Amino acid sequence: MDYNFKAIEKKWQDYWEKNKTFKTHDDLENPKKCYVLDMFPYPSGTGLHVGHPEGYTATDIYSRFKRMKGFNVLHPMGWDAFGLPAEQYAIQTGTHPAITTNKNCDTFRRQIKSLGLSYDWDREINTTDPKYFKWTQWIFIRLFNTWFDENLQKGRPVNELTIPDEIKSLGDKEVRKYIDSRRLAYYENAQVWYCSSCRIVCANEEVLNDGSHEKCGNQVEKKYLKQWMLRIPLYAERLLKGIDSLNWPEGIKEMQRNWIGRSTGAEVDFRIEGLDESLTVFTTRPDTLFGATYMVIAPEHHLVDKITTDSYRKQVEKYVKQSALKSDLDRTDLAKEKTGVFTGRYALNPVNNSRIPIWIADYVLTGYGTGAIMAVPAHDTRDFEFAEKFNLPIICIQDPDVSDAEQRARILEGNECWTEDGIYINSSDPVTGIDINGLNKEAGIEKITKWLESRNLGRAKVNYKLRDWLFSRQRYWGEPFPVVHWDDGEISVIDEKELPLELPALEKYIPGESGESPLANAGEWLNVVDANGRRGRRETNTMPQWAGSCWYYLRFIDPRNDQVIFDSEKEKYWMPVDLYIGGAEHAVLHLLYSRFWHKVLFDLGIVSTDEPYQRLFNQGMILAFAYENQTGAKVPADQVTEKNGKYYNTQTGEELKQIVAKMSKSLKNVVNPDDVTEKYGADSLRLYEMFMGPLDVMKPWDERNVKGVFNFISRTYRFFAETGNISTGEEDIEILKGLHRTIRKVEDDIENLKFNTAISEMMIFLNLVYKKGKVTKETARNFILILSAFAPHLGEELWQILGHDHSLAYEPWPEVNPEYLKVDIIEYPVSFNGKMRFKIELPAEMNKDDIEKAVLADARSEKWTGGSKPLKVVVVPGKIVNVVVKPS
């Protein structure tokens, strides 16, 4: 009667595969649908680690539960398989990335299948499959052919774009330019990070804080290269508003809001003395205009040349050059020490026409606002630091709301910066007529903005941190852009009938020098001639890895459709995703990009929902124990031995401290799920992943604890597989109560994704079963059904032993009978002054007064009341009694 998990698990995995037990049918008539999605993995060469199955098990339990609750469940899996490692391997060995990729996918598929996850494998997709990326390219064409109508706050096809007559009159080329300037996808010179050692352009997230490339460690440099960009900021307001309606963790929602970074303020125009130009700044504090004592423009600002006077030109040019060379490392390292240079030029403050100097400094960024600021050192800490360093005037214009008299004096004298609220002083001008003295911040902002608008000197403005999205990579292993660059300068997308545009075979995958993609060597593939004999060259950049993952949830709906991206009736049925689980590291970028594409597709009528992911949950990272010595040096786990709860270095014998750290090769503490399934079985792995702790927190893997759930599974098997333990006749009332409480707890916990407590409840029930020694077949049935969501192999096996000849996957979830949840006797804890002293059993329906009487009548009360009347008695029916007595 031993629990032979190897044979059992193999048997049922084969059964599910053979019978296609988890094939999802597009039963569009069934109103109960549930789309449960995992963030699909990048199939790396190292295979699965125990972090992957955490989320997969959670969604699997949820899916199995929903199926048993009568839902039509869509639960697919696929591969986000483009990526640099396969390409680098190709460079080294000449092996085509597709070969490496498919091999890795095979490993991942085998490993995932060995966990008994209930995916519909007929829907498996792979982002590198031309049949898939055909539609990624198709979406790109949509983005290219869409503009954003600010008035309707909606993306629309470019052929609905009205061309102003004055543009039309300038000819076709200008019309083309006008349209191109509105497209959601555009092609432009952009500053990118370039790694000369790998010869590739890197995404920001691949550049480490010290300015080195995360893959090779070499310093990256900045470079201007022609790039595809997507105008995601146009959707900033929609993306921001949409967040509110989502059932996502608050922290993630907040991170997205911060990333979008909406701020309200005003644009203000400053005339430049001696030039017929004005300098526009964005400020959130137009109310502090009277405190503006200088201006700063970014070194890359387009007016730098014009503004700089001859006598300062040399210094300025030197400074601009220097800051261009600076990596982010230098900028942050020197963050405390601000640098800058005077241009020799002055601007005029619109509120009082005072002359204020224009400086250049790299603490002002080109990419945000207008790339120029008005500096108000008295009320902005960065401006304050800069002004102190360069001895620029600091004028306090706000009497601060502060109680400390000394601090107030320092602020008024301009010796300390004040960024909070206060009452304006020195904020009026008889000539221009503006006066905000005596007002506070809110009123001041409003008044001065109105004044600026009425004089056409400025305007209220909303600004976002969100920037255009750099959407091209100089790599081979990505989706080719369906784009042709024509000799006459026109850029066009290819006809949809020509999709997919597949990658050409190459002999070598080495990128070109100066940052060109390997596709630049693609020979004939590159050349295109149109019907009129016009020559063109294909785009050599490829799309970033985000592209395929931005919309894969849509393809799962109809993955084999080669006519359309997906059937829209099916899309209407399945969308939105009801539950999406993955790591928090994708909190911002993947989810934001994906929402952006979805909204564009929604505007174009291609999808039926405004948001793709209704409910999101992030699993916490799984960590592992690691060891360090007195000096904090890490010792690889294979050089550590345990003795009486202490840890020692096997080489040196020194005592080590156990810490919790990320799993890493160097620490030798990576846990491979294959090893765990080999030793304890897939059901134990699944159960332990869930039992470790709450799904959303980080937790350390501790193999010793796998034994706990393994014991539980073995005990379950030993009990229910032994027919002698199954009784006939009436079920024991305690068993019934326990069973129904367990069903209720488990179903509630699954809905709330609290799998750890669901499992412990089942353990409690099993302990009760062992105590009683026998259960009825009905009880066994019900318990096996709820357990099967967690440990499906064991569930199926016991189900069969009970005499069933088909899978339990679609059996109805056991009904809770509320009769058995009722309690007639409550054991009230009785506390005196908040301290629990004794317990008393009272009928559940007893009212407050009677409870009070019963408690005070109890002999044990006298010890605490001293026989006198208590000051107060708090009775919470069903919960607790608290007697307040005079403290002795």
Added chain:
RNA sequence: GCCCGGAUGGUGGAACGGUAGACACGCAGGACUUAAAAUCCUGUGGCCAUAAAGGCUGUGCGGGUUCAAGUCCCGCUCCGGGUACCA
């Protein structure tokens, strides 16, 4: 710096403002066994104490609200993650 999390026994962790430590690991003791493993049973926060009881104390630290605080509020400490001068 800023933003977001977190801190509960030897360990992983439970706990609608209502009995702190469920469940599990580990450990200790017992049963079974020639013995061990496996299994089953019992105990297990700390301190004091006992014939049986019982008492004190305890959720990172310091205050507060409340009949009652791990939970709510204010002020810290430490740890983890994100971000980098966002005007």
